[in-house]
Structures are given as structure tokens and as C-alpha cells.
Amino acid sequence: MEIIEAFAVKNKCYQAGAALVPRGLMLHSIGTPQPNAAVLARYYNQYQPGGQSVCVHGFIQRDGTYYQTLPYTMRAWHCGGSANQTHIGIEMTEPASIAYTGGASWRDLNPAATEAHVRGTYAAAVELFAQLCVQYALDPLADGVIISHAEGAARGVASHHADPTHLWRAFGLTMDGFRQDVAAAMAEKNTVEEDDDMVRYSRIEDVPDWAQDTVRALMDAGALKGDEHGCIDLSLDMVRGMVIGQRYAAACNPRYYSIDDVPAWAREETQRLIDRDALQGDGKHELNVTYDALQAMIVCQRMIDAADGK
Structure with a gap:
């Protein structure tokens, strides 16, 4: 496919x-x-x-x-x-x-x-x-x-x-x-070993393709650590749980990396935050902000505007 x-x-x-x-x-x-x-x-x-x-x-x-x-x-x-x-x-x-x-x-x-x-x-x-x-x-x-x-x-x-x-x-x-x-x-x-949760992964490269980005992100964030040689020890069920957990978190609090990613209702106010340098990217992306953080910044901006009579 x-x-x-x-x-x-x-x-x-x-x-x-x-x-x-x-x-x-x-x-x-x-x-x-x-x-x-x-x-x-x-x-x-x-x-x-x-x-x-x-x-x-x-x-x-x-x-x-x-x-x-x-x-x-x-x-x-x-x-x-x-x-x-x-x-x-x-x-x-x-x-x-x-x-x-x-x-x-x-x-x-x-x-x-x-x-x-x-x-x-x-x-x-x-x-x-x-x-x-x-x-x-x-x-x-x-x-x-x-x-x-x-x-x-x-x-x-x-x-x-x-x-x-x-x-x-x-x-x-x-x-x-x-x-x-x-x-x-x-x-x-599925193999019999997978059904019995006997398959284990010791390197990121061994993890199924659909989960590699999640495992790598968790390791980079320090949420998942290997041994002194950098080796991991994960079962298939553990990998699936990590992927589901990450996707649930992303769905509840998505992250935006560009103005085009931002929902339409927030785009104009987001651009204002960018224009006054209150919101910046990370060197790789135009933005790097979660929904919750962006919403809080917009609320604060609206409060400032109201105080200034705008």
C-alpha cells in the first residue's frame, strides 16, 4: 500500500x-x-x-x-x-x-x-x-x-x-x-510470539515503522531511557501503549508548527502575537506552540486589548 x-x-x-x-x-x-x-x-x-x-x-x-x-x-x-x-x-x-x-x-x-x-x-x-x-x-x-x-x-x-x-x-x-x-x-x-508478547525490541531500528517516531520522541524527551549502551527493552504491547498515549495527548492538546496549522478562529490573533515577537518558533519551525498555550496567550492578549480600549 x-x-x-x-x-x-x-x-x-x-x-x-x-x-x-x-x-x-x-x-x-x-x-x-x-x-x-x-x-x-x-x-x-x-x-x-x-x-x-x-x-x-x-x-x-x-x-x-x-x-x-x-x-x-x-x-x-x-x-x-x-x-x-x-x-x-x-x-x-x-x-x-x-x-x-x-x-x-x-x-x-x-x-x-x-x-x-x-x-x-x-x-x-x-x-x-x-x-x-x-x-x-x-x-x-x-x-x-x-x-x-x-x-x-x-x-x-x-x-x-x-x-x-x-x-x-x-x-x-x-x-x-x-x-x-x-x-x-x-x-x-501476528505471530504466536507477538500474541504471547514475547517479541522485544532492543534498538529503535527494531521497533515497527509505525511506532519509531513515537519511541524516538520519548527518548529525546527523556521519558524513555535505555541502558548504558543506549539499548532499550520494549515489548510490542508497551510500544502500542506508547503510541496510543502519545496520540491521545496530541489529540487533546495539538501542537502547531506554522500559522497554517492554527485553527481559523485563532489565526488572526496568532499572527498578531508573532508580529510583536510574543510568539516565536524554535529555529526549525515558524511556530512551536500547543493549543493550550496558544489559547492562554490569546486570552491574555484580549485582556490587554480590553484594558487599552481596543
Whole structure:
């Protein structure tokens, strides 16, 4: 799977910057015959009158190429309901060989091409969801963890949509089968030793790629120390716990490294703080400030302005 970071920084959802602690994953299908994920990523990363009012965390296409459009610790506007506050939202592309005839009904212009695309995006989504379940310690078979937009609607946590089963049912694919396949993909990558927590890591280079940055950051901050030779002793469960803890902290108190990262409501006042040298970067970044610290500085600035009659 090729993962391409293409954050939709011009999207109102990105600019709002609301925090998310993922407790589940929601699967969508885009509802238009567009097979190219890059086209969709570009579409949602543009300024429009009033700005784009919807955004998902990413788009995945048939060959496994995946464009991530929001950080997973940022709340997406993907389902029109309360699941925005709990679930990561992922869209699958749809084949160019179908034509919508109204609502969720569609006509197949090339059955072989359509089936190849649908089954390809299904397999790619299984792989991606298995990775996300590992990263966020989610059980794909637990109730409400992996749901479709249609299932979200039935639960009252999403708007009324029929995806992706409106497209899948012609090929015998179901959400129950999808959840089972995600669980099977996760189990396939686990060894008996991993299940028994016998795998241990003595060097950062030995830690799985998805966790190396977290472990390195904790060591640099002094929160994790090795022995006199710089060697560590971490189990897989310990590594997973560190990653989840770091992501939870980041979601609750995100850090901004540039003015473009700052939520839209705070950007003008942040720029004023920069202009009067009250807020500076760290030599590598334009900024290096947490949400809590920035909020406190803005409150103080407003108090000063009020006292000065501004």
C-alpha cells in the first residue's frame, strides 16, 4: 500500500482543527464514478466561497494508493452525525464504468471493469483498516468499531446514506464479511510470539515503522531511557501503549508548527502575537506552540486589548 500525505489545509474542516480520539472507523464510498483518489484529494483541498464544508481522513483507490487528507487526531466532517466525534472516516473511489440513475441506484456499463474496481478497493480498504486497528488498538469485530455510512445512519450517528453496500451487494460483499476480513488480515500479520508478547525490541531500528517516531520522541524527551549502551527493552504491547498515549495527548492538546496549522478562529490573533515577537518558533519551525498555550496567550492578549480600549 502506498500512503501519500495530502492534507487538505485549505479545507474549513482542517482549519477548524477540532481534536479526535479515534474509537472507531467508518467506511464510505464516494457516490460518483471517479476512480482516481488524487482527483478527490485535490478537490477537497481548495478555497471556495464559504470554504469546503466536508472532509474525510482519506481516499483509497483500487491499486491500494491512499491519499490521507486529514491527521487521524483531527475530527473530520464525514458523516453528518455524531460519529464525526468518534470515528475516522475513509472513502473508497468508485469505478468509471457505472452511471448513477438516481439516489443510490446505478447502471453497470462494463461489468468486468466494475467488479475489478469494487473488489480492488475492498481489498485495499481491508489492508488500510487492519493497519488503523493496530495503530489505535481497535477490535474490528467489536460492536460499532468498524461501520459503514449506511450502518451509521441506521444507528442514528450519521446522515441517511446507503454506501458502500449499495455498490457491494451486486458482488456479494457485506460489512460483516469486511469486518471478518480485517480481523483475518490483522491475525495474519501476528505471530504466536507477538500474541504471547514475547517479541522485544532492543534498538529503535527494531521497533515497527509505525511506532519509531513515537519511541524516538520519548527518548529525546527523556521519558524513555535505555541502558548504558543506549539499548532499550520494549515489548510490542508497551510500544502500542506508547503510541496510543502519545496520540491521545496530541489529540487533546495539538501542537502547531506554522500559522497554517492554527485553527481559523485563532489565526488572526496568532499572527498578531508573532508580529510583536510574543510568539516565536524554535529555529526549525515558524511556530512551536500547543493549543493550550496558544489559547492562554490569546486570552491574555484580549485582556490587554480590553484594558487599552481596543
